[in-house]
Amino acid sequence: xxxxxxxxxxxxxxxxxxxSVYFIxxxxxxxxxxxxxxxxxxxxxxxxxxxxxxxxxxxxxIGCWGYGFSAEGKKPWMHTFWGWFLVVLIITTFVVGxxxxxxxxxxxxxxxxxxxxxxxxxxxPNLGILSECLAALAETIYLAxxxxxxxxxxxxxxxxxxARNLMPxxxxxxxxxxxxxxxxxxxxxxxxxxxxxxxSVWVGIGPYAGMLALMVHSIxxxxxxxxxxxxxxDHGTVEAIQATGATTLQTWVYAVVPQIVSPFLAFTxxxxxxxxxxxxxxxxVGGGGIGLLLLQQQQMLRWHNVxxxxxxxxxxxxxxDIISAKVREKLQNS
Amino acid sequence: xxxxxxxxxxxxxxxSGTHALKGINLTIHEGEFIILLGLSGSGKSTLLxxxxxxxxxxxxxxxxxxxxxxxxxxxxxxxxxxxxxxxFQQFNLIKNLSSLTNVLSGKLGYVSLWHALAxxxxxxxxxxxxxxxxxxxxxEFARKKTKxxxxxxxxxxxxxxxxxxxxxxxxxxxxxxxxxxxxxxSVMKYLGxxxxxxxxxxxxxxxxxxxxRKYGTRVIAxxxxxxxxxxxxxxxxxxxxxxxxxEDAEEVEIR
Numbered sequence: 062x063x064x065x066x067x068x069x070x071x072x073x074x075x076x077x078x079x080x081s082v083y084f085i086x087x088x089x090x091x092x093x094x095x096x097x098x099x100x101x102x103x104x105x106x107x108x109x110x111x112x113x114x115x116x117x118x119x120x121x122x123i124g125c126w127g128y129g130f131s132a133e134g135k136k137p138w139m140h141t142f143w144g145w146f147l148v149v150l151i152i153t154t155f156v157v158g159x160x161x162x163x164x165x166x167x168x169x170x171x172x173x174x175x176x177x178x179x180x181x182x183x184x185x186p187n188l189g190i191l192s193e194c195l196a197a198l199a200e201t202i203y204l205a206x207x208x209x210x211x212x213x214x215x216x217x218x219x220x221x222x223x224a225r226n227l228m229p230x231x232x233x234x235x236x237x238x239x240x241x242x243x244x245x246x247x248x249x250x251x252x253x254x255x256x257x258x259x260x261s262v263w264v265g266i267g268p269y270a271g272m273l274a275l276m277v278h279s280i281x282x283x284x285x286x287x288x289x290x291x292x293x294x295d296h297g298t299v300e301a302i303q304a305t306g307a308t309t310l311q312t313w314v315y316a317v318v319p320q321i322v323s324p325f326l327a328f329t330x331x332x333x334x335x336x337x338x339x340x341x342x343x344x345x346v347g348g349g350g351i352g353l354l355l356l357q358q359q360q361m362l363r364w365h366n367v368x369x370x371x372x373x374x375x376x377x378x379x380x381x382d383i384i385s386a387k388v389r390e391k392l393q394n395s
Numbered sequence: 396x397x398x399x400x401x402x403x404x405x406x407x408x409x410x411s412g413t414h415a416l417k418g419i420n421l422t423i424h425e426g427e428f429i430i431l432l433g434l435s436g437s438g439k440s441t442l443l444x445x446x447x448x449x450x451x452x453x454x455x456x457x458x459x460x461x462x463x464x465x466x467x468x469x470x471x472x473x474x475x476x477x478x479x480x481x482x483f484q485q486f487n488l489i490k491n492l493s494s495l496t497n498v499l500s501g502k503l504g505y506v507s508l509w510h511a512l513a514x515x516x517x518x519x520x521x522x523x524x525x526x527x528x529x530x531x532x533x534x535e536f537a538r539k540k541t542k543x544x545x546x547x548x549x550x551x552x553x554x555x556x557x558x559x560x561x562x563x564x565x566x567x568x569x570x571x572x573x574x575x576x577x578x579x580x581s582v583m584k585y586l587g588x589x590x591x592x593x594x595x596x597x598x599x600x601x602x603x604x605x606x607x608r609k610y611g612t613r614v615i616a617x618x619x620x621x622x623x624x625x626x627x628x629x630x631x632x633x634x635x636x637x638x639x640x641x642e643d644a645e646e647v648e649i650r
Contacts, residue, residue, distance in 0.1 A: 297483055297487035298489055300487060302503065305501050305504050305556070305560055306474065306504025307473070311512070314512055315511070
């Protein structure tokens with residue numbers, strides 16, 4: 062038996078099961094919303110599985126089409142069952158989404174006056190708290206800077222061990238590569254906001270917690286970016302330096318580093334740019350700085366204070382954006 | 396003549412399953428100028444790289460300067476490698492660095508780790524690097540980044556880098572395949588001079604029979620990972636050439 066074919070068949074069945082249970086679930090949800098018909102989750106699953114099995118065996122299913130078992134051959138989608146099923150599925154998803162998200166255009170257009178106090182606050186900011194705001198802003202900028210600076214050396218070293226082309230294809234090399242890559246991926250997929258929550262409990266609310274959160278996230282993100290850059294280098298140079306009788310470390314320093322310095326700098330500045338933006342958000346959950354101040358003022362409904370904070374944040378982000386774009390442009394041309 | 400390179404039943408099978416070398420038995424003597432002929436994919440590059448283990452051979456033996464290459468430990472391997480200058484089709488220079496630094500990198504097999512890491516080069520080495528740049532006619536380009544040099548100039552920097560190693564032999568992997576015909580010949584001339592005047596052994600893969608006749612003392616032709624011809628350049632007539640390169644091949648002249 063052809064293993065590849067069996068694998069495809071299994072995958073097509075899984076895909077059909079997911080699609081059809083989801084579809085029946087959507088129908089049940091709509092039945093409940095519109096007709097007040099409450100359907101037990103168990104029935105949804107049973108019916109979904111039955112539908113999927115029938116579809117998959119007869120060959121009239123999206124999974125069968127996707128993996129090349131379709132009973133309908135290569136007919137254009139308008140003449141097939143799977144094509145129309147897909148159309149219905151997309152429409153159903155949109156309708157269900159509209160209801161779940163409680164989309165209401167009327168509110169958007171007719172209730173603008175509710176936001177009047179905020180807009181009023183933005184256009185008449187309270188300059189009286191400017192010095193307090195600038196202090197908080199300084200916290201934010203510095204914590205973003207330190208988070209980036211501390212992340213650089215760690216990410217730099219780690220990236221060499223997370224680069225496929227530099228790690229030898231031995232058990233040790235593969236293990237080191239895999240461990241670093243996996244940890245970096247996991248840490249990166251945990252948002253900085255979540256890290257901030259963890260660290261605000263760990264070291265207490267304040268800029269230090271925010272810095273640690275951004276640092277951890279930056280290390281993971283930069284390790285990935287750096288190592289991908291290393292994987293893109295010209296291998297010929299590495300070969301040439303090896304051929305002179307250089308050691309591995311010498312080869313890295315001479316053949317790898319000169320090729321990656323300017324992209325590394327560009328990525329790092331970009332990261333600092335991101336960190337300054339994130340520092341505000343991180344502040345909301347205990348990371349200190351301007352974000353924390355914004356949260357406090359917003360909760361006390363002091364919209365004139367919120368106004369000045371929003372202007373300051375916009376000014377900083379805008380400035381960082383320009384600086385980082387200019388520097389990266391310079392680096393690319395050098 | 397003293398034998399300088401020997402291979403015994405050398406095989407290489409890549410992870411992809413390609414059997415690139417199928418039992419190469421070869422003896423190369425001191426002072427020879429070997430031309431490796433063969434189609435792309437015939438195993439020329441693999442053979443050159445298996446000799447100094449830039450690619451690990453799958454089985455078989457390699458002896459260079461009476462040393463066992465295949466079983467050498469990393470330190471021994473580096474000592475073997477530094478006696479072999481190597482130049483490449485794509486020059487493989489460090490593009491963002493100056494010609495001088497590139498030439499100095501040829502000394503890496505000799506200098507201590509910390510000097511190398513700090514890019515702190517000995518005065519003698521710098522003087523020697525300048526002399527080698529002068530030798531290939533590029534002394535005024537010493538401070539220029541190599542990415543701003545022409546192809547022929549880059550290949551000459553690569554030759555100067557190889558000379559820094561005080562090599563006993565030079566491996567050249569299609570050194571002129573990226574160059575125009577006139578430049579190609581000028582680069583080959585430098586290899587010819589090293590061969591003639593310093594009795595340096597050269598192993599060079601090429602596609603041009605005219606260059607092979609002009610510089611080579613011996614031609615080894617590969618096809619499908621096996622040696623199909625081993626003899627003097629003059630012995631290769633049209634029939635031989637076509638048996639190496641295939642029915643439709645026609646010889647291209649380079650003067």
